[in-house]
Structure formats: structure tokens, C-alpha cells
Amino acid sequence: MDEGKNDLINGARMRMQKIKLTINGKLYELILGYEVQPWHTLAFTLREKLGLTGTKIGCxxxxxxxxxVLMDGRPILSCLTLTVECDGKNIETIEGLLNSKTGKLHPIQEAFIESGxxxxxxxTPGMIMSAKALLQRNPNPTLEEIRExxxxxxxxxxxxxxxFNAIMKAAEKMRGMT
Ligand code: FES
Ligand code: FES
Known part of the structure; x- marks a missing residue:
């Protein structure tokens, strides 16, 4: 087979390759080369392709x-993470914190509101996701641990x-729930 045909076939395969992301419990399959380009960041994909604009891009x-956002429970910077690197991963964004059954905000969100x-x-979305990762691994953090x-x-x-006060308060709320 000549090189040109090989390129076409490889290109077609590339176009059909899918990136699978589970975001807030929902599976998304994005076609590489069409819905996701190799240079797209996760922040771009979330906001511009999936309409999940709760995640903010600052710098x-x-x-x-x-x-x-959280990837497999750990905080990551979605502006520095390529979407293709997230294939097969569980992603959690601020939109996933609302309890869809009860319509209630997450205790961290409540604590942020109550603490101003x-x-x-x-x-705030980035703060809350970092706080969530902290409280998942350390339900009773000190002020120093929160600052860190x-x-x-x-x-x-x-x-x-x-x-910091809100995160302390959220920790109390979450310990009370367990
Ligand atoms: S937008 Fe500032 S760290 Fe990602
Ligand atoms: S940057 Fe305005 S509330 Fe934090």
C-alpha cells in the first residue's frame, strides 16, 4: 500500500478514536480530531465543548x-491538563456538587455562603473543588493544613x-453527616 493511502487510513482511525470522560458521573465520548483536538485543555473542553462553564479560567x-477540578479525586489544574490525558478518568466539577435528588447544595457550598x-x-469554584479534595482526605484539618x-x-x-473559616465550617458540617 502506498504512503498516501496509509496516511488516509491512519487519519480515519485517528478521527474515530474516542476520548472517554466520566464527568460528574456522566459518561462523555468525544471524537478525537473532531470534538477534541490533541491540544485542547480540559478547561477548554469543559467550558467550550460541554457547556460546563462553572469551571473558570483565570490566568x-x-x-x-x-x-x-478533581480527577480521580485529586485536584488538578484543568488549564494545564490536556483533555486527551483524561481518557478513562473520573472528573468532578463544581456542577457535580449539587445534590440532583434533593436540589441541596453541598455542605462546602453552604459553608461558603454562610461565611461570606x-x-x-x-x-470560588476552584476554591471549593480544592477544599473538597482536602476534606475527602482529611476530614478534620487544622488551619495550617487548610492554608497549605x-x-x-x-x-x-x-x-x-x-x-478558611468556611472550610473549617464545612468540615464540621461534613463530620456531622457521617
Ligand atoms: S486558569 Fe489559572 S491556574 Fe488554571
Ligand atoms: S477572586 Fe473574587 S472572590 Fe475570590
Whole structure:
């Protein structure tokens, strides 16, 4: 077979290859070369291809944490993660925190509201996802542990204290639920 035909066949295979992502419990199959390009970031795919605009893009270069989502339970920067790297992974975004059966917000979301832990709100989805990852692995963190876990998430508005208070409060709420 000549090289040109090989290229066509390989190109066709490439076009049919699917990237499978489970996002907030729902399976998405995206065709590589069509719905996902090899250079697309997860943040781009979530927002521009899947309409999940709760994840924010602040700096788009790994500095602010606004784009934080969870991949297999661990916080990642979706602006620095290629969608093709997420094939077969479980992704959790801020949209997944609402209890779809009861319509209730997640205790971390409630605690942020009760503590006045946001102003413009742009950093908040990323903050909440980082906090969720922390409280999953450490249900009773100290203030120092919270500061450390949240050190990759920047906020220009709040001065951070209400955010740390909210995470303390969320931890109490979540311990009360178990
Ligand atoms: S948008 Fe990803 S770290 Fe700022
Ligand atoms: S609430 Fe505005 S950046 Fe954090």
C-alpha cells in the first residue's frame, strides 16, 4: 500500500478514536480530531465543548487555581491538563456538587455562603473543588493544613480569612453527616 493511502487510513482511525470522560458521573465520548483536538485543555473542553462553564479560567497558565477540578479525586489544574490525558478518568466539577435528588447544595457550598467566603466569585469554584479534595482526605484539618491545601488558589477579593473559616465550617458540617 502506498504512503498516501496509509496516511488516509491512519487519519480515519485517528478521527474515530474516542476520548472517554466520566464527568460528574456522566459518561462523555468525544471524537478525537473532531470534538477534541490533541491540544485542547480540559478547561477548554469543559467550558467550550460541554457547556460546563462553572469551571473558570483565570490566568490560563497554572498560576491562579481558578480552573481546579478533581480527577480521580485529586485536584488538578484543568488549564494545564490536556483533555486527551483524561481518557478513562473520573472528573468532578463544581456542577457535580449539587445534590440532583434533593436540589441541596453541598455542605462546602453552604459553608461558603454562610461565611461570606466570596465577593466576585471568580475563584470560588476552584476554591471549593480544592477544599473538597482536602476534606475527602482529611476530614478534620487544622488551619495550617487548610492554608497549605489552598495555597494554589488565589483570591483577589476576600483576604482569604472567610474562605478558611468556611472550610473549617464545612468540615464540621461534613463530620456531622457521617
Ligand atoms: S486558569 Fe488554571 S491556574 Fe489559572
Ligand atoms: S472572590 Fe473574587 S477572586 Fe475570590
Amino acid at each position: 490560563d497558565r497554572g498560576e491562579c487555581g481558578a480552573c481546579t 467566603a466570596f465577593q466576585c466569585g471568580f475563584c 491545601a489552598m495555597s494554589g488558589n488565589l483570591c483577589r477579593c476576600t483576604g482569604y480569612i472567610p474562605i
